[in-house]
Amino acid sequence: MMWSVWWVWLAGALILGVLEVFVSGYILLGFAIGAAITGILLGIGGPLATLMAGSLPATMLIFAVLSLIAWALLRKVVGVRDGQVKVWDRDINED
Template sequence: MADYLSLWWVWICIALALGVVELLAPGFIFLGFGLGALAMAGVVLLAPGINIPALLALFAVLSLIAWIILRMGFRKQSSGARIVTKDINDN
């Protein structure tokens, strides 16, 4: 019987499920895991002989890298909020 985590389409399904969870609970938490799962689909497709513990460790590393890149990319966005330093009532 084949290990299910060594099938590339399982990682695609995991990525889609994590994308749906991200839509339901926004905050860019699950998006990093979803991108990690999507990258794992490519890894499993190119190197199908990797064992399960190595796959899970690689998934963790790829998810962390994706999360860090997302944090750096979305940090540059501004909310448009203005910081008031002087009150009009101060004389």
């Protein structure tokens, strides 16, 4: 099973990282970070790696959660992109 091999996940992370250079938005970078961490977890071993190697749905769930966390942290660090519309919740004329 290719999805349970650690270097496949790291190769996927590298490919996604290279694709992020061509497509802006930090979306693929979040997936690349999630794939890299998934590959590292599989490479280190332990009970979580055993669970991931034995179950494709568990591996996909862990990858999805790690990618979402990475994307949220990237949005927090990078912030709102230039040109993105800012939504105002308060009018400056209100007291």
